Amino acid sequence: MYNIGMDKVNVTIIGAGAVGLAAAFELSGSEKDIFVIEKNDSFGRETSSRNSEVIHAGMYYPQHSLKAKTCVMGRELLYDFCTKNNVPFKKIGKLIVATDKDEIAGLEKISTDAIANGIADLKFLSRAELKKIEPNVTAEAALYSPSTGIIDSHSFMKQLAAIFRNRGGQISYNAEVVGINKMKEGFEITVRDASGENFKFLTRILINSAGLWSDKISSMAGIDKDEYKLKYCKGSYFRVAEKKANFIQRLIYPLPEKYRTGLGIHATLNMAGGMRIGPDTEYVNEPDYGVNEAKKTIFCNSVKKFLPFIEIADLSPDTAGVRPKLQGPGEGFRDFIIRNETANGIPGLINLIGIESPGLTASMAIAKMVKELV
Numbered sequence: 519m520y521n522i523g524m525d526k527v528n529v530t531i532i533g534a535g536a537v538g539l540a541a542a543f544e545l546s547g548s549e550k551d552i553f554v555i556e557k558n559d560s561f562g563r564e565t566s567s568r569n570s571e572v573i574h575a576g577m578y579y580p581q582h583s584l585k586a587k588t589c590v591m592g593r594e595l596l597y598d599f600c601t602k603n604n605v606p607f608k609k610i611g612k613l614i615v616a617t618d619k620d621e622i623a624g625l626e627k628i629s630t631d632a633i634a635n636g637i638a639d640l641k642f643l644s645r646a647e648l649k650k651i652e653p654n655v656t657a658e659a660a661l662y663s664p665s666t667g668i669i670d671s672h673s674f675m676k677q678l679a680a681i682f683r684n685r686g687g688q689i690s691y692n693a694e695v696v697g698i699n700k701m702k703e704g705f706e707i708t709v710r711d712a713s714g715e716n717f718k719f720l721t722r723i724l725i726n727s728a729g730l731w732s733d734k735i736s737s738m739a740g741i742d743k744d745e746y747k748l749k750y751c752k753g754s755y756f757r758v759a760e761k762k763a764n765f766i767q768r769l770i771y772p773l774p775e776k777y778r779t780g781l782g783i784h785a786t787l788n789m790a791g792g793m794r795i796g797p798d799t800e801y802v803n804e805p806d807y808g809v810n811e812a813k814k815t816i817f818c819n820s821v822k823k824f825l826p827f828i829e830i831a832d833l834s835p836d837t838a839g840v841r842p843k844l845q846g847p848g849e850g851f852r853d854f855i856i857r858n859e860t861a862n863g864i865p866g867l868i869n870l871i872g873i874e875s876p877g878l879t880a881s882m883a884i885a886k887m888v889k890e891l892v
Contacts, residue, residue: 568839577632592883615657753797
């Protein structure tokens, strides 16, 4: 079942989400003998496939943070990859709206942050200017981001995996890491397959891109730090009735939540032309992908301030995702952890922890950082 071909490999990546596959793609351009391990039955089964599929511009994140840097750089790398590899995307733009005059200062703050992050294409729209391009949206003012887009994330990951395999890389699904031992020549990895059998192999470099489980993998590898502990933040989505899916032409967002735990319940369009609203933010003890239909009223009331055409009857449960957050409830900003752990006494281990939004947008840029660390 597992065709490693030898007892020792050069590079092992744990996790076949967008970031893990992007790292595999990037490294396979120069490195040989790369092995990706994924505990699920295919790629992108968790965070990477349960999100808004938005290509973010990068205006929300503190200047010089990894989230800002990788989002802005990753956005252009992602558009370029999609163009060259026939991955479906649309640069449809996004509007962040101020539903009353008191919120306009919030738009100005976002604009200032965006300029600091090197984003120069944002444009303020008055109420009248907004009505011209989005007649069904109600707001006092808006901030328009023309470089925001949407992507078919499944096609993106499928293409990354295909190129990686064509370069000789291997991906093993239904393969759960159950043990990591640091050895003189690298790491001894114990993997359990779908039948419950274990096998072991050695790897020179270990890249931890395990998403929701990345803190546990780090602990298994010998680094168990409080600052690495993840909190699970669930976000649910509701689908909008097809008859109203064409009422907007762009992504419509409110001002982000306090502490920027999330970006607020917003309206997104997908590549098929459907509309969804969400996600909310709900900290949970364990990953849970059920959507509580009773939330329908809260979701409707939340977006009705700027999307007055949405009625409760238009909404039906869609999907839910779970973000691997380092930031707990009520806590301030926490950045991505992208770290070679040599300084912590584990040379050869590269930890990617807390890779939540804008992780999909940032994936290609994170992959370049990983390559530099390797």
